[in-house]
Amino acid sequence: MHISQLFLPEVTDAIERGDLQSLRAVFEDLHPSDVAELVHNLSSERVAAVIRLLRFPKGIDVFEQLDLQMQADVLKHLGRIETVNILEELSPDDRVDLLQKLPDQTIESLLPLMAQAERDEVKKLIRYGENTAGALMTTEYAHLPAHIDVSEALDLLRKGAPDTETIYYIYITDSERRLIGALSLRELVLARPTEKIENIMSKDPISVPVDMDQEEVVQKFGKYDFIAIPVVDRDQRLVGIVTHDDAFDVAVEEQTEDVQQLGAVVPLDEPYFQASFWKLAQKRGLWLMLLFVGEFFTGTALRHYHETLENAFTLIYFVPLIVSSGGNAGSQSVTLITRALAVGDVKMRDFIRVLRREAGMGIVLGVFLGVIGFVRAMMWDSGYNISLSIGVALVGVVLTGSLVGSLLPIIFKKMGFDPAIMSSPFVASLLDGIGIVIYFNVAMRLL
């Protein structure tokens, strides 16, 4: 299954013996992604040696599959000319991503060595905001005028093909490069050679504006099953395309970010084992400390009710039960709503609908747990009044949990923040404090 694992001993062996010939033989037969996987645990110096060893264009193909940090590290071990050769062969979007990883003075020293066309491309792409369609797109796409016929179109494509990232969707532009149509290679191949492009293209194709957030661009791919989607500027001029494989990678990255935030970790931006120990400790420690300080409030709340507590000591045994139920209901809501916002199932205008639904849900679930809690307390001989306090407090706590957990992500999104930073431990911590206030207020009234 894992073809690269089979080769690992051979490869390590060959590298240690400095046996470049057999190394090259092994690599030439593998898919570039497999070679990249094989070498990704080696030092960047060794990876640079491997890239140099492989014949053009295999070396470039492997380089493209390395992750960004490794690419940047590998360049340090290559000469300026080699670096420029690689940069020129990369697709424009990958090239800009890589350049943004390099120190400013390195960029300054490399740019003059690049061809004018590539240099202009870099300057154009580097302008677009991070996480927008513009930053994600490539500028190497197939485009044709509308007035030519199918056989002329195929000729043009054959000439331009080495430079385009995909020719499966072909975009039709007018004399001012405005997007007026689209055509799949499949339709083109199946059409009569003398047919005019304007007669077989689909008009007004779906496109995205260059400043659209990449998360929204990814949602379009989920909806329309495209291989690529065209990107236009404010005047409807075609400026690039986003391809399905980049959209796929972004979908996975954004998802990883959301999951990590929901679990109260500042997003790692790199695989688990590649993140350095101290960087990871920082990213986790920051959140742990915030949550820890948040819990001071819970302690203060408990202390505030010490009189009630001294009079009815049994109450203390149910504190974990009650506060964690609020936190759990809150975690459920925050997870459901954050995910629904991310995939577009819930929109900002659904605010009231979410509120109503979660209020109903909180009451139903609260009564359900309240009854179990009441019975459990009675079985522990806690007395009727204490048992009733516990039951009633559970309804209040679970209801509050559902409401807080569902509204916080929506409010945060409205304020322009990422809704996923309302992590489930954060909501749980918040509800620990609120839960104690609710619990003791109910108890003071009923005892």
Added chain:
Amino acid sequence: MHISQLFLPEVTDAIERGDLQSLRAVFEDLHPSDVAELVHNLSSERVAAVIRLLRFPKGIDVFEQLDLQMQADVLKHLGRIETVNILEELSPDDRVDLLQKLPDQTIESLLPLMAQAERDEVKKLIRYGENTAGALMTTEYAHLPAHIDVSEALDLLRKGAPDTETIYYIYITDSERRLIGALSLRELVLARPTEKIENIMSKDPISVPVDMDQEEVVQKFGKYDFIAIPVVDRDQRLVGIVTHDDAFDVAVEEQTEDVQQLGAVVPLDEPYFQASFWKLAQKRGLWLMLLFVGEFFTGTALRHYHETLENAFTLIYFVPLIVSSGGNAGSQSVTLITRALAVGDVKMRDFIRVLRREAGMGIVLGVFLGVIGFVRAMMWDSGYNISLSIGVALVGVVLTGSLVGSLLPIIFKKMGFDPAIMSSPFVASLLDGIGIVIYFNVAMRLL
């Protein structure tokens, strides 16, 4: 941006007035995905009317974009012949998915009406286990023999094209249908017309076995940037292809499932607002109850230490602080490891490496929080011994949290379960109880 929202008032209006003509006019101009989005909040009876209204093949295209439950509901309002017409036009994988949603007797009554070829296809596909490559693949792909030349190949493709889901990758098979090569439409279009296929195809293309788990199939797409991947049986015979759009949908679905499980919700399998209130209440209530019952243990643990508690009452104010820190560290670890397992960053063989890393992390983070906790307790005049107990307990609790949170998902995966069911609230609950045991044992020793 949301083209379909612009049309919504018009559409609702036309439906209420029964104005089918203007409805058809609006829909004919829209992308099928947009029509599906527009109608997805209507009753299934109305959607059936819309499908009937649209001319072939638009009606089918819209039907394909509805979610599975809506498809099944719509069929109830269509006649048997209409149903069979739709079923025959669906791609084989979508057809099987839909049939599996229908009651057995409906399938029995429909199968005899379908053409022999489609019927055989259904029987073949329905055999494959859920969530495998076989269940995800389509059997309509482009395949060619190796000995013909490029122009013959293009002719064959033109003839077969209406029945294939994608022709951008073409698979080359021998006389026994074994997969021996692959070719992109791009390469074919760019090649000389007289060139033999066997000379331009790439040999031994990457493929997946028919019983591979769909999550692994999706990982291949992330790695290789394919538009489609071929699926082979045990004898290397080509049996189907998985296309990029289906892989994308599965990636999003699997991610949603993981997130919901991590947040302690039994996966919904449908968008937030489409899940019925009571079904959702059940899926949340089940987990809440389990976690609730789990917290009984925490209460029992607290009760167990009532003597210590009565002697040093101040200890109680730090219970929420200490137990929640363990839960938070555990949530972080469970999130990081579950996600890393899902995307393949951490493999099962990394068990020991994870253990070492998380142990180190737990100690570093525990000491960090322990120092803050000690200072905080001193500031609250809790006395040196109590403050020290709190500091030491925090180290133990955070360390335990990191270890439990990281090991549970790995152990669960090893046992063949989904690692994501070790939800972050579950780990937090477990650590509430453990946290109290650690805290009071430390306190009893130090006081």
